[in-house]
Amino acid sequence: MSAQRSVPTVVAVVSEELFTEFFSDEDAERLRAVAARLGGTFLRVDRLTDAELAEARIVITSWGIGPFDAAVLASLPALALIAHTGATIKPFATDALFDRGILVTQAGAGMARPVAEVSLTFTLALLHRVPEMHNALRCGDGWYDADAVGVQREILGTPIAVIGASRTGRAYLELIRALGAEALLVDPTIDADAAAALGAELVPLDEALRRAQIVAVHAPTLPETHHLIGRRELALMRDGAGLVNTARSWLVDEAALIEELQRGRLSAAIDVFDEEPFAADSPFRTLPGALVTPHRAAGTSQGRRRQGRIVADEVEAFAAGRPLAHTVSRDQLSSMA
Structure with missing residues (x-):
């Protein structure tokens, strides 16, 4: 039997730290086995330019990779599949990529559960007025003013609006329904029966x-969803209501939200911002009714491994000539953040 050639056929452009987060020993071995099946070896690099990749058939990507433009693709003449460990492929997908017929797949499905759990955590925190009380105790010299904090509520029987029946929106719906919330769903792409099947009442925004x-x-990031929640929409929300955003800042007029938070009429829990990291003097650092996290809603250890497993599944399916479960087409790019 001839020795396996040392040319890389499967390449992971993923930092060593992230590769360990994404791929268990078992899944990493699956990638090596696919590379051998394709007649070469598996290689992890930090940048595409770190090695000669003329025979690479599959490239695994992560955050921070640049566009696969004509120049990059010229250095990858055998490339047939890009398997992305994250969700959106917008930072690297190009027309040249799709023009060449290269398949692109992504692992966003692995992120739905952790993001939904953070959304639920945010929801419960806002209902129980945790940000206001936490900030009052840390910043004040007394106890707290119950009247200033506002009414505390349970999730049971509370109307909660879910804007968008995305993967994460559906996972969040499942969680709040299990706790007895009254689920309202806003999504122009489904009908009332489909909403009812998700346990929600379909209503206009x-x-x-x-x-x-x-x-x-x-909701998805589309031209028509830019600032879907703007000044007019925020004004429609009842006094004391809360806004949860673990999706994209694109969807919410951040300046208008800050104004409402400064007035104390609404509260908010947010994981995504127009400027990341936000400035040292950002109002979000001091607003008493705001709970903020640094765009880490999907960062669980289980979620990371789930993303790696999805990528390994897709790579194996491709090598075996089976259909892929998570491909992204050129037309779907417009709905990605």
Whole structure:
């Protein structure tokens, strides 16, 4: 039997730290086995330029990779599949990539559960006025003013609006339904029966904003969803209501939200911002009714390994000539953040 050639056929452009987070020993071995099946070896690099990759058939990507433009693709003449460990492929997908017929797949499905759990955590925190009380105790010299904090509520029976029946929106719906919330769903792409099957009442956006105690944003990034929640929409929300955003800042007019938070009329829990990291003097650092996290909603150890497993599954399916489960087409790019 001839010795396996040392040319890389499967290449992971992923930092060593992230590669360990994404891929268990078993899944890493699956990648090596696919590389051998394709007649070469597996290679992990930090940058595409770190090695000669003329025979690479599969490239695994992560955050921070640059566009696969004509120049990059010229150095990868055998490339047939890009398997992305994250969700959006916008930072690197180009027309040249799709023009060449290269398949692109991504692992966003692995991120739905952790993001939904953070959305639920945010929801419960806002209902129980945790940000206001936490900030009052840390910044003040007394106990706390119950009247200033606002009414504390349970999730049971509370109307919660879910804006978008995305993967994450559906996972969040499942969680809040299990805790007895009254689920309202806003999504123009589904009908009332489909919403009912998800355990939610389908309502127009304005009605959802007026009725809900918590508004959780899970819509896709489209031209028509830019600032979907703007000054007019925020004004429709009831006094004391809360906004949860673990999706994209694109969906919410950040300046208008800050104004409402400064007035103390609404509260908010947010994982995504127009500027990341936000400035040292950002109002989000001091607003008493705001709970903020640094774009880490999907960062669980289980979620990372789930993303790696999805990538390994897709790579194996490709090598075996089976259909892929998570491909992204050129047309789908417009709905990605």
